Amino acid sequence: MKLKRFFLRYYPPGIILEYEKGGYLRTKSIDLLDLTSETNPDELLAVIRQSEPLITESRADQVKQLILRLQQKQGQQDHHRFCFFKELKAHILPLTNVAFDKSGSRFITGSYDRTCRVWDTATGTELHTLEGHRNVVYAIAFNNPYGDKIATGSFDKTCKLWCAETAKCFHTFRGHMAEIVCLAFDPQSTLVATGSMDATAKLWDVETGEEVATLTGHTAEVLSLCFNTVGNQLVTGSFDHTVVIWDVASGRRVHTLIGHMGEISNVQFNWDCSLIVTGSMDKTCKLWEAVSGKCVATLVGHKEEVLDVCFDLRGQLIATASADGTARVFSAITHQCLVTLEGHNGEISKVGPRTVVMLLLIWLIEYLASKQDVLKVGVHEKCHL
Incomplete structure (x- = not known):
């Protein structure tokens, strides 16, 4: 094996190694999920070198500089002002879902009008209309991080695979006996998984359009699914009160x-x-060990149904959204509720991984501000919350 170059990943923090093996270029990642500004870079470098033979003595200083750059990035205070930007008359009927590509430069919308539309984020210009479904387009996704394909799942019991650049339909996946309500690409963008009201999930080959597998075992609708970051496992959640790892x-x-x-x-x-x-x-919410399937914690506190849940990008925090009108942030390590976010008048249906730390930070600033009037004026002037 011969190391060719490094790539830096800021969120979650890590270093990607590109190396040559058997005449082919391959990649592997060194995840630094516990990295903080207080981490000793020399000690971390020693740990990395013990477990990764590609990091030789000649490359050690280069890796240390990458660690320092990650720490510098973590120390930056990114204070954003959030304000109304643009309103788009996207569809003639209500929207069902919205999804961004990895860069955030484009997004897609699904609708009851049976179409999916592709938009330029900065200008609000409609780039493409994806037409062909015969019922509500309910589940949509880019094949991030690539962003060159789009999958759409519909109440017409089919899933379609599209070219994000030309709006060409590559494949129509047929086989479900009821509405498709969730879907996901695997990390390698070789498979699409679909979940349906027919109590099954299916795996589809992106290249050929063929069905790879039907995952049976649930006794009610499959409403949620997710690949792990390696792509070798899929987890499904159902109305039958169970979760299955495949x-x-x-x-x-x-x-x-x-x-x-x-x-x-x-x-x-x-x-x-x-x-x-x-x-x-x-x-x-419940927290489970993926290897053993053991429940390690039950996260309680919401007074109504939990409608959404997600990890932050490091996997150290968990955010929940509830029909009780609140969101909560829990520690994935101690399982304690760190903050309850109140203010909405109705149910909260979605939370996202990139917002978890920001929500906690905003709450912390507000809390400290309530204890010290001087801080309240200074922080709010600088942060534009």
């Missing part, structure tokens, strides 16, 4: 996670694939 290569059920007393609203792996978080209509 082996992608074989389509075999690895674990059934039983414990919730209500329908599952969302499921998600953390970044290093060690944990799974689930949200449920039983007003709780």
Whole structure:
């Protein structure tokens, strides 16, 4: 193996190694999820070198500089002013979903009008209209991080694969017996997973358009699914109150996670694939070990159904959204509720991984400001919250 070059990943922090093996270029990642500004870079470098033979003595100083750059990035105070930007008359009927590509330069919208539309984020210009479904377009996704393909799932029981640049339809995946309500690309963009009201999930080959596997075992609708970051496992959540971990290569059920007393609203792996978080209509979230399927914690506090849940990009925080009109941030390590975010008058249906730390930071600033009037004036003037 011969190391060719490094790539820096800021969120979550890590270093990507590009190396040559057997005449082919390959990549592997060194995840630095616990990196902080207080981390000793020399000690961390020593740990990395012990476990990664590609980091030789001649490359050590280069890796140390990358660690310092990651720490510098973490120390930057990015204070953004959020204000109304643009209103788009996107569809003639209500929207069902919105999704961005990795860069945030484009986004897509699904609608009851049976179309999906592609938009330029900066200008609000409509780039493409994806037409062909015969019923509501409910589930949509870019194949991030690539962003060159779009998948759309519909109440017409089909999923379509599109070219994001030309709006050409590559494939129509047929086989579900009821509405498709969730979908996801695997990290390598070789598979699309779809979940349906027919109580099954299916895996589809992106290149050929063929069905790879049907994942059966749930006894009610499959409303949520997620690949892990390696792409070798898929987790599905169902209205039957259970969560199932599947082996992608074989389509075999690895674990059934039983414990919730209500329908599952969302499921998600953390970044290093060690944990799974689930949200449920039983007003709780649960944290599970991905390897053993063991429940390690139940996160309580919401007074109504938990409608969405997600990890932050490091997998150290968990955000929840609830029908009780509040969001909460929990520690994935101590399982304690760190903050309850109040202010909405109605239910909160979505939370995103990039907002978790920001929500906690804003709450902390507000809390400190309430204790010290001087800080309140200074911070709010600088942060434009």
